[in-house]
Amino acid sequence: MFWFTxxxxxxxxxxxxxSSSTFIISYLIAIFRHDVDVLFPYISDTGANPPESCIFGLMTFISSGAGIATIYARYKFVEKLSEETRVVSPRLNKAALVLGVVSCLSMCIVATFQETTVTEVHDLGALLFFVSGVLYIVVQSVVSYHAYPYGSSAGVCRARLGIAVVAALAFFPTVVCAFFVHQTRLHRDREDQDYPFHVASAVCEWVVAFSFVCFFLTYIDDFKMFTLRVKTEFEELS
Known part of the structure; x- marks a missing residue:
């Protein structure tokens, strides 16, 4: 049996x-078409113009669906673990579920409303995505420590905590520096007064995004331990 089965x-x-392919493919297409600068574009910049916007939107919706499925599976795994050990509070587990689903749905808002067309909605969706996403991995790090040693190993718990710290630290300059960025153009000039803020915000945004990717990478060993089944029950009609 192969490990991935x-x-x-x-x-x-x-x-x-x-998810990694979503970011990288849209970036490469945008670079090939000279729609963005090679260095330090926002992730959203790489999916602002067609055809990359179409690909970015489609792949993001699939990522969102896979994310919700993964988050729900993690929720059911912790729920089952807590039934037998009572190591994790059901409220904490449900809070993580809600935060994760909100983050995934916010991804759809970001992909649907491009920053060059509906900036306010796009920025709101991006802020909601990052806030709920960072909170999700922070809460899941706490859940992992509560579940230890029944769930993940000590090394995985420390890795999740480290990723959560990196994401949280990178989140603040992402948002703060973005407030000082006044230009919405996809191509930036180094002479622009807000260029340093743009660079700092964009770099930290990429760090936060791939922190999410790395965090889900730590789920692989946990997900080897369980499966989910759908149970069908007929209701008797009166």
Whole structure:
């Protein structure tokens, strides 16, 4: 049996590969078409113009669906673990589920409303995505420590905590510096007064985004331990 066929580990594997491909493919197309600068574009800049905007939108919706499925599977795994050990509070587990789903749905807002067309909605969706996403991995790091040693290993718990810290630290300059960026053009000049803020915000945005990807990468070993089944029950009609 191949390792990726064990349990549900293929779910986070697909999510990590697909999400990474979403960012990289749209970036490469945008660079090839000279729609963005080679260095330090925002992630949204790489999906602002067609055809990359079409590809970015489609792949983001698939990533969102895979993300929700992975987050729900993680929720059910922790729920089952807590039924037997009572190591994780159900409220904490549900809070993580809600935060994760909100983050995934916010991705769809970001992909649907491009920053060059509906800037306010796009920025709101991006802010909601990053806030809920960072909170999700922070809460899941706490859940992992509560579940130890029944869930993940100590090394995985430390890795998740480290990723959560990096994401949280990178989130603040992403948002703060973005407030000082006044230009919405896809091509930036080094002479622009807000160029340093743009660079700092864009770099930190990429760090936060790939922190999410790395965090889901740590789910692979956990997802080898369980499967989910759908149970069908007929209701008796009165």
């Amino acid at each position: 064990q349990g549900l580990c293929s779910l986070p594997v697909f999510l990590v590969i697909w």
